[in-house]
Amino acid sequence: MYETLDRVKANRIVKVVDFVVPKHHIHIPQYIVRLQEMGVLKGEIIEVRRNTGIGPIEINVKGTKLAIGRGIASKIIVEEVNE
Amino acid sequence: MNNGSTNSHRKQLTIALAGNANVGKSVIFNQLTGGNQIIGNWPGKTVEIQEGYIEKNGLKIRVVDLPGIYSLSTYSEEEIVTREFIIKERPDVVIVVVDASALYRNLFFLLQILEIGAKTVVALNQYDLLERDGFEIDLQKLESLLNVPVVKTIATKNIGLKELFERTLLMASRTYVPKFPKYGKEIEERINKLVEALSPYDFDVSKRFLAIKLLEHDEEFEKLVPKDILHLRDKLAKELEEIHGEPIRTIIIQERYALASRITAEVLRKKTKRSIDFSNRIDDILLHPVFGFFFLTLILLFMFFVVFKFGSFLSDYIGGLFDSLKPHFMSLKLDESLKTFIWDGLIDGLVAAFGIVLPYIAPFYLLLSFLEDSGYLARIAFLTDAFMHKIGIHGKAFIPLIESFGCNVPAIMGTRVLERRRDRIIASILATLVPCSARSVIVFGLVAAFLGPIYAILIYALDFVFIFFVGLLLNRYLKGTPTGLIMEMPRYRKPVLRIILKQTWIRLKEFFTFATPIIVISNAIMEGLILLKLLPYLELSVKPFAYILGLPPLATLTLVFGALRKELTLIMLATFYKTSNFALILTPKQIFVYGFVTMIYIPCVATIAMLKREFGTRVAILITLFEFVLSMILGGILNLLLRFI
Numbered sequence: 001m002y003e004t005l006d007r008v009k010a011n012r013i014v015k016v017v018d019f020v021v022p023k024h025h026i027h028i029p030q031y032i033v034r035l036q037e038m039g040v041l042k043g044e045i046i047e048v049r050r051n052t053g054i055g056p057i058e059i060n061v062k063g064t065k066l067a068i069g070r071g072i073a074s075k076i077i078v079e080e081v082n083e
Numbered sequence: 084m085n086n087g088s089t090n091s092h093r094k095q096l097t098i099a100l101a102g103n104a105n106v107g108k109s110v111i112f113n114q115l116t117g118g119n120q121i122i123g124n125w126p127g128k129t130v131e132i133q134e135g136y137i138e139k140n141g142l143k144i145r146v147v148d149l150p151g152i153y154s155l156s157t158y159s160e161e162e163i164v165t166r167e168f169i170i171k172e173r174p175d176v177v178i179v180v181v182d183a184s185a186l187y188r189n190l191f192f193l194l195q196i197l198e199i200g201a202k203t204v205v206a207l208n209q210y211d212l213l214e215r216d217g218f219e220i221d222l223q224k225l226e227s228l229l230n231v232p233v234v235k236t237i238a239t240k241n242i243g244l245k246e247l248f249e250r251t252l253l254m255a256s257r258t259y260v261p262k263f264p265k266y267g268k269e270i271e272e273r274i275n276k277l278v279e280a281l282s283p284y285d286f287d288v289s290k291r292f293l294a295i296k297l298l299e300h301d302e303e304f305e306k307l308v309p310k311d312i313l314h315l316r317d318k319l320a321k322e323l324e325e326i327h328g329e330p331i332r333t334i335i336i337q338e339r340y341a342l343a344s345r346i347t348a349e350v351l352r353k354k355t356k357r358s359i360d361f362s363n364r365i366d367d368i369l370l371h372p373v374f375g376f377f378f379l380t381l382i383l384l385f386m387f388f389v390v391f392k393f394g395s396f397l398s399d400y401i402g403g404l405f406d407s408l409k410p411h412f413m414s415l416k417l418d419e420s421l422k423t424f425i426w427d428g429l430i431d432g433l434v435a436a437f438g439i440v441l442p443y444i445a446p447f448y449l450l451l452s453f454l455e456d457s458g459y460l461a462r463i464a465f466l467t468d469a470f471m472h473k474i475g476i477h478g479k480a481f482i483p484l485i486e487s488f489g490c491n492v493p494a495i496m497g498t499r500v501l502e503r504r505r506d507r508i509i510a511s512i513l514a515t516l517v518p519c520s521a522r523s524v525i526v527f528g529l530v531a532a533f534l535g536p537i538y539a540i541l542i543y544a545l546d547f548v549f550i551f552f553v554g555l556l557l558n559r560y561l562k563g564t565p566t567g568l569i570m571e572m573p574r575y576r577k578p579v580l581r582i583i584l585k586q587t588w589i590r591l592k593e594f595f596t597f598a599t600p601i602i603v604i605s606n607a608i609m610e611g612l613i614l615l616k617l618l619p620y621l622e623l624s625v626k627p628f629a630y631i632l633g634l635p636p637l638a639t640l641t642l643v644f645g646a647l648r649k650e651l652t653l654i655m656l657a658t659f660y661k662t663s664n665f666a667l668i669l670t671p672k673q674i675f676v677y678g679f680v681t682m683i684y685i686p687c688v689a690t691i692a693m694l695k696r697e698f699g700t701r702v703a704i705l706i707t708l709f710e711f712v713l714s715m716i717l718g719g720i721l722n723l724l725l726r727f728i
């Protein structure tokens with residue numbers, strides 16, 4: 001089942017499926033490039049370490065911890081991975 | 084951008100330190116350069132570049148500590164500055180400092196530096212953390228894959244730095260033919276086509292780097308090449324997008340990571356079982372939605388308590404010292420009015436800088452550096468992010484706002500942690516509205532003393548509500564969209580005292596070289612006005628404002644002096660009326676209006692000067708006008724309201 005990252009509960013493992021990109025953009029928005037540069041790429045398996053419903057989401061990606069604001073997290077589409 | 088001094092650079096060597104944030108660049112920089120460094124600014128940009136000099140075998144070596152970044156794109160000013168520095172200043176060697184315990188992600192950045200074609204040496208720093216995690220790295224293999232020297236270092240223990248330095252000097256003296264690790268076949272083919280097309284031209288960077296940047300649609304580099312090359316680029320990019328089904332920028336990021344992943348797999352070995360990560364346990368408490376805020380509040384309260392207790396103690400002490408010198412100075416055989424001018428005009432300015440500002444800022448910076456070094460600042464940004472988004476900025480902006488309680492000037496410098504100019508301007512405006520220690524002195528000395536502490540708290544509360552609404556307003560009407568938070572969460576670390584002291588010292592030095600002349604000069608101007616007996620004219624000109632605020636003109640006049648230094652308002656009030664029993668001068672309602680208006684009516688000159696330095700004259704003037712008009716409107720409304728109570 002697909003959902004956006006801001007809705008994933010803590011301690012779940014998910015796979016990045018896609019990014020929500022506004023229709024009228026020619027280039028992908030800067031913050032998505034930045035996310036990708038930090039390792040949040042399609043197909044990447046990430047661990048959601050912290051998501052309390054308010055404030056940023058903390059994830060573990062490529063061995064580093066990243067805090068992502070809720071607004072940006074809601075642009076990342078993920079899919080739960082069964083261990 | 085080259086300072087035009089390329090020639091004078093010839094006899095010296097320039098070594099630049101580059102890498103992600105928190106990898107240990109600054110520690111290495113300090114270990115290499117010892118005590119003597121300066122903070123410079125890249126022309127036109129407000130990113131700090133620290134420089135230090137070493138003498139070795141008659142060679143003068145300039146070491147430059149570049150800002151911490153994750154990529155060489157144009158996401159933040161720091162990235163632009165770093166790549167411009169490497170491309171235009173052409174350091175003899177770039178030391179890329181890598182966090183060995185996060186090799187995979189650090190390689191992503193390292194690969195981009197290698198692409199530039201500059202001579203590179205890799206410092207595999209924080210090697211102790213890698214070993215603690217139970218891993219080791221095959222150095223020889225990594226060296227042969229990257230074709231540059233790689234040195235293991237533990238900067239905080241000064242391990243490996245001597246070797247790093249020696250191999251850097253060696254690298255500087257030998258010739259270096261870059262050999263790039265290769266990406267996937269489809270993309271390599273197209274990079275090569277572009278490189279070929281670029282061959283008739285001459286550039287500062289390697290053609291490979293330029294070709295990749297062009298594929299990434301990097302605007303700065305697109306400007307450098309002729310149209311037909313851009314057409315070719317468009318065609319090649321389109322082909323790649325069709326093959327991969329992704330935007331070209333994403334493809335390149337993926338390729339880099341794929342390469343980084345291949346390299347990591349070849350050199351990284353598991354040795355022992357991983358030990359537990361305490362950071363995560365600590366974060367369960369410190370980032371907890373309830374306890375986290377509880378601790379944050381405790382820590383902030385503790386900080387303010389220490390800063391104000393220690394600050395007022397130090398301030399009294401230094402002030403007393405100067406006071407005890409004054410009679411000696413006044414008994415000198417000099418012209419009376421000259422003596423008065425020298426003391427009140429010049430020395431008093433110094434007293435203000437060192438007796439009033441320094442005592443509050445020094446302990447503040449000390450604690451801030453402690454929090455920074457421990458890793459807690461990132462947690463503060465995490466906790467406050469949700470709230471800060473309401474006013475259009477993200478969690479990282481909370482720190483400069485806290486800094487503002489000490490003094491607004493360094494807080495505006497502190498907004499440099501934000502990536503975008505829009506965020507920096509919003510954060511700076513809000514910072515100037517936060518009551519600095521000088522304004523707190525006024526609220527305590529006037530409102531709390533004559534109306535009672537409740538009213539002082541009320542003024543603070545009013546100010547915070549005001550700040551919140553200004554934030555809402557700016558977020559709504561300033562051009563551009565708010566930036567979301569994307570922040571690496573560093574591990575917690577045991578702060579190293581030596582490093583904290585160093586950081587504090589560097590910050591203080593920068594602040595004082597900037598602010599002291601401004602404070603002293605504006606103090607002298609004020610004294611000049613008094614000596615030239617120009618006050619009555621000024622008093623006349625503030626009459627309309629006095630009317631709006633419902634204050635006596637002479638009391639309103641003190642606000643003019645407050646623009647020089649906020650605490651001067653109270654001092655001048657006492658001077659003009661020859662009493663410090665302010666209840667004789669102002670009614671309780673007037674005291675309240677006066678207290679509120681001094682909080683917000685204008686940034687002081689040092690703050691305005693800092694705004695100008697960071698954002699340009701236009702923005703500085705606009706902010707000043709904006710705050711002045713707003714405060715007159717609000718002060719006027721408050722005055723009217725109070726009449727009916």
Ligand SMILES: Nc1nc2c(ncn2[C@@H]2O[C@H](COP(=O)(O)OP(=O)(O)O)[C@@H](O)[C@H]2O)c(=O)[nH]1
Binds near residue numbers: 104240
């Ligand atoms: N354990 C360990 N910590 C280090 C090492 N080098 C630096 N640090 C710590 O890493 C943190 C970041 O260092 P800093 O030099 O400020 O990083 P910069 O952002 O790259 O300039 C500081 O808390 C240092 O004390 C190292 O080799 N081992």
Ligand SMILES: [Mg+2]
Binds near residue numbers: 108
């Ligand atoms: Mg640093």
